[in-house]
Amino acid sequence: QAKGEGRNAYRYYTEALTVAARQRLALESRLHRALAHGDELKVYYQPQWDLQSGNLVGAEALMRWFDPDEGLISPAVFIPVAEESNLINLMTDWVIEHSCEFWVKNGLTGANGLHLAINLSPRSFSNATLAVGVQESLLRTGFPPHLLELELTEGALMQEGTGALAILQSLRDTGVRLALDDFGTGYSSLAYLRKFPLDVLKIDKSFVDVLNEESGAAMVTAIVDLAHVLGFRSLAEGVEEESQASFLRACGCEMYQGYLGSKPLPAAEFLVLVSKLKSEAKA
Numbered sequence: 001q002a003k004g005e006g007r008n009a010y011r012y013y014t015e016a017l018t019v020a021a022r023q024r025l026a027l028e029s030r031l032h033r034a035l036a037h038g039d040e041l042k043v044y045y046q047p048q049w050d051l052q053s054g055n056l057v058g059a060e061a062l063m064r065w066f067d068p069d070e071g072l073i074s075p076a077v078f079i080p081v082a083e084e085s086n087l088i089n090l091m092t093d094w095v096i097e098h099s100c101e102f103w104v105k106n107g108l109t110g111a112n113g114l115h116l117a118i119n120l121s122p123r124s125f126s127n128a129t130l131a132v133g134v135q136e137s138l139l140r141t142g143f144p145p146h147l148l149e150l151e152l153t154e155g156a157l158m159q160e161g162t163g164a165l166a167i168l169q170s171l172r173d174t175g176v177r178l179a180l181d182d183f184g185t186g187y188s189s190l191a192y193l194r195k196f197p198l199d200v201l202k203i204d205k206s207f208v209d210v211l212n213e214e215s216g217a218a219m220v221t222a223i224v225d226l227a228h229v230l231g232f233r234s235l236a237e238g239v240e241e242e243s244q245a246s247f248l249r250a251c252g253c254e255m256y257q258g259y260l261g262s263k264p265l266p267a268a269e270f271l272v273l274v275s276k277l278k279s280e281a282k283a
């Protein structure tokens with residue numbers, strides 16, 4: 001009897017696992033197909049603004065997947081699946097090439113060019129040829145390195161220890177800028193932060209959300225000061241209200257992105273915004 005129950009429990013357990021594993025595999029193979037066909041994957045661009053001047057200074061490229069059966073699938077769902085397989089590295093290459101080409105083709109790299117921020121995966125740092133690949137993409141698309149900003153997370157810094165440092169240094173040598181994404185949510189130590197050649201600290205939305213609380217406001221002020229002490233600029237993520245923007249401006253934060261300025265936009269809408277702002281500036 002006990003033996004029978006044990007066997008049953010085992011069977012249910014493996015069946016549950018099998019369902020989850022099968023779903024994951026199915027998602028993975030559809031993602032493979034999407035990457036091969038090209039038109040299911042899109043890049044949206046979320047504007048980034050200078051807090052002092054109010055000018056548009058760049059945008060973050062954010063991937064979107066329109067599956068023919070399921071419709072829009074969030075990156076929060078498919079990026080983790082891609083990260084468990086080798087797909088994430090192919091996807092990163094795709095986003096870099098695709099959006100650099102888009103920037104060049106639409107004249108966004110000219111005088112007063114906009115910077116383009118692209119998310120790297122922690123998996124990118126297990127690839128010793130990352131910097132070579134980035135440089136090839138820059139050359140192939142004619143994109144000016146100083147306008148490319150690669151975003152990494154604290155996990156990526158910690159994971160590979162000194163390996164990550166060498167990769168970051170070689171990325172930096174290609175002339176691109178580096179931003180630390182979701183700062184404050186991971187577990188990088190301050191000692192590490194000092195060692196890495198970063199340009200921008202991106203203050204996570206969870207801190208911006210609590211700016212109306214005294215402790216939240218104090219935290220954000222401290223993070224902005226920390227960024228400056230280390231020689232980095234700061235960018236606040238997920239700014240939705242004017243009161244948040246004014247606080248950030250007052251404490252010296254340089255840039256923000258968030259629904260207050262704009263949601264991530266499909267490429268065509270992003271171009272409309274850019275030309276609207278250009279004609280307003282001329283008028």
Ligand code: C2E
Nearest residue numbers: 062063075076079095119120121238239240257258259264
């Ligand atoms: P992230 O890099 O921290 O990107 C910011 C996320 O916050 C985006 O979600 C953006 O739409 C959202 N956001 C921006 N402003 C606001 C706001 O004011 N309010 C709210 N509620 N949300 C805001 P999204 O596009 O769903 O992307 C989620 C995450 O997926 C990204 O977080 C990033 O970690 C990952 N991801 C997206 N695209 C890529 C990619 O091409 N490669 C990699 N490796 N990861 C990506």
Ligand code: MG
Nearest residue numbers: 060119151181
């Ligand atoms: Mg990001």
Ligand code: MG
Nearest residue numbers: 181182202237
């Ligand atoms: Mg972020």
Ligand code: MG
Nearest residue numbers: 181182204205
């Ligand atoms: Mg995030």
